[in-house]
Amino acid sequence: MADDASSSSGCAGNIIDNSINQDELIMKQQREIEKEISETIPLVGELEDLSSLEKEYNEDPVYLLKVKDLSSKYKYIRRTRPDGNCFFRAFSYAYLEHLLTDKSEYNKFYEIAKNSKEILVALGFSQFTVEDFYETFMEVVQRVGEQAGGSPDALDSVRTELHDKFNKQGYSDYIVVYLRLVTSGQLQTENDFYQNFIEGPRTVTEFCRQEVEPMYKESDHIHIIALSNALNVGVRVKYMDRGEGSQVIAHDFPEGSKPLVHLLYRPGHYDILYA
16 A cells, blocks of 8 residues: 555656646746847837738738728828737827927927826825936936927937937836836726726736736737826727727827827737828
8 A cells, every 4th residue: 555655655756747847847837938029029120011910921911901901091100029018118109209399299299208106106106106207207208209390300310319228128017117106196096986897806916916017918908098098198009809890999198089099909019100
């Protein structure tokens, strides 16, 4: 009997060991994929002709029809790294880029951005935690403001600078973190409204801690609604998926607003669109 017990115990040990090894292998593979993505895909890419999507889907008739529909409304696409932060990165890049040519919109946004830290601190966010992210965010916002509405040469120079900053992990991630905090703040400020969008027993605060504030967490409708409301910015998202029909469905956030930022959504990922 002792031998049987020993044998049984050994089998159980092997199962546990195999399970641990399998988990380690999966995590190792995930790290390798993330490393490859970070080494081969920039945080924010160069402007590309929309026809690059046709090449991507040249053997997929469903998506090709949708690319054709998209091409009737947009000329260019700018890709972002698929790392879970793509919505926040795409949104902030596209909006700051727009502000370079819209001084009155910049002035409106600057006041909202400037006051955002005080709102977060009043909600209970630690000033020490928020400070660095806020300062980096405002540094980039102010740099855009210095040249907003300026000469073509000055705008080209700042566009190049903006692109460089967004491809430096430090700057880029600090902007993403800050916008995640702003989104969390908006969700908690309008707690009763946003609770309706959250599935399951989680509170809005729990949802924010688990799904909004951490880096690399993917964004959904609720993130877009909250951020567009917090900053009072119109966002149009074109949803390209395998749904019926040949048209790419558009959703505007907030509903009825004039979209200043245009994003393409494909399952799990956001890129920037240009007319």
